Amino acid sequence: MRLGHQGTGSQTLLVQIVMALIKGVVIRSTGSWVAVMSDDGVIADCRIKGNFRMKGFRSTNPVAVGDVVEYQLQPNEDTGVIHTIHQRHNFIVRKATRLSKQSHIIASNIDQAVVMATISSPRTSTGFIDRFLVTAEAYHIPVSIFINKCDLYKDGDLVKLNDMMSLYSSIGYTCFTTSVVSGLGLQEVRSFLSGKVTLMSGHSGVGKSALINAIEPGLKQKVGVISEYHHKGKHTTTYAEMLPLAGGGFVIDTPGIKEFGLIHFDKQEVAERFPEMRVLMHGCQFNNCTHVHEPGCAVKSALNDGRISKSRYNNYISIINDEYFEEKEWD
Ligand SMILES: Nc1nc2c(ncn2[C@@H]2O[C@H](COP(=O)(O)OP(=O)(O)O)[C@@H](O)[C@H]2O)c(=O)[nH]1
Ligand SMILES: [Mg+2]
Ligand SMILES: [Zn+2]
Numbered sequence: 001m002r003l004g005h006q007g008t009g010s011q012t013l014l015v016q017i018v019m020a021l022i023k024g025v026v027i028r029s030t031g032s033w034v035a036v037m038s039d040d041g042v043i044a045d046c047r048i049k050g051n052f053r054m055k056g057f058r059s060t061n062p063v064a065v066g067d068v069v070e071y072q073l074q075p076n077e078d079t080g081v082i083h084t085i086h087q088r089h090n091f092i093v094r095k096a097t098r099l100s101k102q103s104h105i106i107a108s109n110i111d112q113a114v115v116m117a118t119i120s121s122p123r124t125s126t127g128f129i130d131r132f133l134v135t136a137e138a139y140h141i142p143v144s145i146f147i148n149k150c151d152l153y154k155d156g157d158l159v160k161l162n163d164m165m166s167l168y169s170s171i172g173y174t175c176f177t178t179s180v181v182s183g184l185g186l187q188e189v190r191s192f193l194s195g196k197v198t199l200m201s202g203h204s205g206v207g208k209s210a211l212i213n214a215i216e217p218g219l220k221q222k223v224g225v226i227s228e229y230h231h232k233g234k235h236t237t238t239y240a241e242m243l244p245l246a247g248g249g250f251v252i253d254t255p256g257i258k259e260f261g262l263i264h265f266d267k268q269e270v271a272e273r274f275p276e277m278r279v280l281m282h283g284c285q286f287n288n289c290t291h292v293h294e295p296g297c298a299v300k301s302a303l304n305d306g307r308i309s310k311s312r313y314n315n316y317i318s319i320i321n322d323e324y325f326e327e328k329e330w331d
Contacts, residue, residue: 020072021070021071021072021083021084022036022038022044022070022071022072022073022080023038023039023068023069023070024036024037024038024039024044024068024069024070024071025037025066025067025068025069025109025242025250026063026064026065026066026067026068026069026242027043027065027241027242027243027244027250028065028239028241028242029061029063029064029065029239029240030239031061032047032048033045033046033047034046034047034048034063034069034082036069036071036080036082037244041244044071044073044078044079044080045078045079045080046069046071046079046080046081046082047079047080047081047082048062048063048081048082049081049082049083058101058102058103059093059102059103059104059105060102060103060104061104061105062085063082063085064091064105064106064107064108064240065106065107065108065239065240065241065242065252066088066091066107066108066109066110066197066242066252067085067086067088067108067109068085068086068109069082069083069084069085069086070082070083070084070086071083088108088109089108089109090108090109090110090139090140090141091105091106091107091108091109091110091139092105092106092107092108092110092113092135092136092139092141092199093105093106094106106199106240106254107199107240107242107252107254109197110139110141110197110198110199110252111141111142111196111197111198112141112142112143112144112196112197112198112199113132113136113141113142113143113144113198113199113200113201114143114144114145114146114198114199114200114201115128115129115132115133115143115144115145115146115201115202116145116146116147116148116200116201116202116206116207116208116211117129117145117146117147117148117164117202117206118147118148118149118202118203118205118206118207119147119149119152119153119157119160119161119164120149120152120153120157121149121152121205122203122204122205122206124202124203124206126164126311126312126315127315127318128203129145129168130274130311130312130315130316130319131315131319132201133173133273134270134273134274134319135273137273137274137275138269138273141199143173144173144174144175144176144192145168145173145174145175145176146175146176146178146185146189146202146211147161147164147165147175147176147177147178148178148179148180148202148206148207148211149179149180149181149206149207150177150178150179150182150184150185151179151181151182151184161177165177167309167311167312171275171276171312172275176188176189176192178207178211180207180210180211180213180214183214186211186214186215189211189215190215190247193215193245193249193251194245194247194248194249195247195248195249196249197242197249197250197252198249198250198251198252199252199254200212200251200252200253200254201254205224208221208253209221209222209223209224209253210223210224212243212251212253215245216243216245216246216251218246219243221243221253240252240253240254241253267290267320268288268290270316270319270320271290271291271299271316274312274316276302276307276308276312277291277299277308277316280298280299280302280308281298281299282298283298284296284297284298284299285297290320291316292317292320299313
């Protein structure tokens with residue numbers, strides 16, 4: 001095709017360029033505006049046109065971070081309109097509010113998840129870690145653990161660090177020890193994240209932003225900003241954000257998300273999401289065993305002889321006693 005023609009030919013070409021659908025990935029979604037990064041790295045603010053809500057699923061946000069979309073640039077504007085959302089490979093949700101039946105899609109098309117924990121300053125409970133692991137397992141998303149701030153730990157904290165590492169490694173989870181201050185583990189983390197879409201979670205203050213900055217200095221995430229979550233049980237309007245890595249891949253920082261709602265979950269399913277329980281369950285006397293009080297329970301006998309850790313089992317009990325499951329009956 002020859003360019004530089006006069007008259008209608010070039011106008012047609014121009015119209016075709018403007019009308020063309022551009023494919024990209026949603027990197028920020030803040031309500032009605034969505035930032036989409038195209039394959040060649042250009043970021044456009046887009047609006048959503050039409051109804052994209054999924055059937056049989058009530059979510060508060062039709063488009064989520066990680067969605068692959070096609071958008072059209074608006075004539076004479078540098079904004080776009082999203083026309084199509086590609087089918088999601090997976091997505092992770094939380095309850096929109098504590099008691100709501102609606103859910104909020106945190107992110108989609110995730111290759112792997114990471115929970116960042118700290119032994120102290122602040123202490124991360126195993127309850128938080130196990131809930132995150134269980135949720136990732138339920139979505140079949142590979143999940144690993146980063147234990148950060150290792151420069152700080154001495155004496156009792158070092159013992160806890162080693163216990164945590166050996167417990168979760170023995171179950172099969174990949175664990176990294178990291179320190180943004182000393183540089184411990186950062187090279188390993190950089191290659192672990194490269195080329196993948198990684199959802200990163202962890203309490204506020206564990207060092208997610210600091211670690212992202214350390215491996216990707218161009219990103220300049222705000223460090224030490226604790227603003228997200230003032231009142232327990234109330235989700236404020238903080239949004240997940242997808243950060244592009246220079247070596248390919250993205251990290252999804254999920255600020256202010258304290259817990260993932262175990263939505264779309266049956267109580268019965270929870271034990272299956274504990275890999276060390278899953279391999280034993282077939283040995284239980286009853287095939288609908290809840291592993292709480294039944295005779296002939298293979299999980300409880302493994303607990304009694306130390307093959308299953310007390311903290312993991314206690315967290316299992318705590319999860320199945322969640323208020324979310326209260327209205328639900330065991331099948
Ligand atoms: N000693 C130490 N402090 C760290 C480390 N990583 C982060 N911090 C500090 O912990 C605080 C919270 O970090 P930030 O990245 O904002 O945590 P986020 O809320 O998880 O994003 C900041 O003051 C950081 O400087 C680390 O490995 N060692
Ligand atoms: Mg942060
Ligand atoms: Zn059992």
